[in-house]
Every structure is written in structure tokens, then in C-alpha cells.
Amino acid sequence: MQLWVAALLFFLSIAGVVLSARKLRQKRTLRVACIALCAVIAAACAVYIVLTAIMLYAASTK
Structure with missing residues (x-):
């Protein structure tokens, strides 16, 4: 899953609550x-x- 999809689903589920x-x-x-x-x-x-x-932070500081 791409990060923007996860962020979109997160905000939609909060709106659903x-x-x-x-x-x-x-x-x-x-x-x-x-x-x-x-x-x-x-x-x-x-x-x-x-x-x-x-994971992105760890990969960028490598």
C-alpha cells in the first residue's frame, strides 16, 4: 500500500467515526x-x- 493511500484511509476512517x-x-x-x-x-x-x-528515517540515515 502506498503511503498516501494509508493517509487517505486514516482520515476517512476518522471522519467515519x-x-x-x-x-x-x-x-x-x-x-x-x-x-x-x-x-x-x-x-x-x-x-x-x-x-x-x-523505515524511511532509518534508510535515510544509513
Whole structure:
């Protein structure tokens, strides 16, 4: 996966968390499921971005 795709998915999943919290007030189970799914995707993308940054830093200081 390219870094810009991971960054885009990260921001979209954060937006999904915010929109799920705002728009799905009546449907509690669906809101919790959407927030959990978006949070897992955001966490995975954040880990990928951080590991990529560490790898690029290590390669540039070699």
C-alpha cells in the first residue's frame, strides 16, 4: 500500500467515526459497530504510517 493511500484511509476512517457518532444517534448497535470498525481501520493505518516513517528515517540515515 502506498503511503498516501494509508493517509487517505486514516482520515476517512476518522471522519467515519465522527459521522457515525453524529448521525446514528437512534441506532445504538449500528453506531457502536461503525465506530469500532472505523477505529480499527484508523489504528491499522496509523501503525502503518508510523512504521513507514521509521523505515524511511532509518534508510535515510544509513
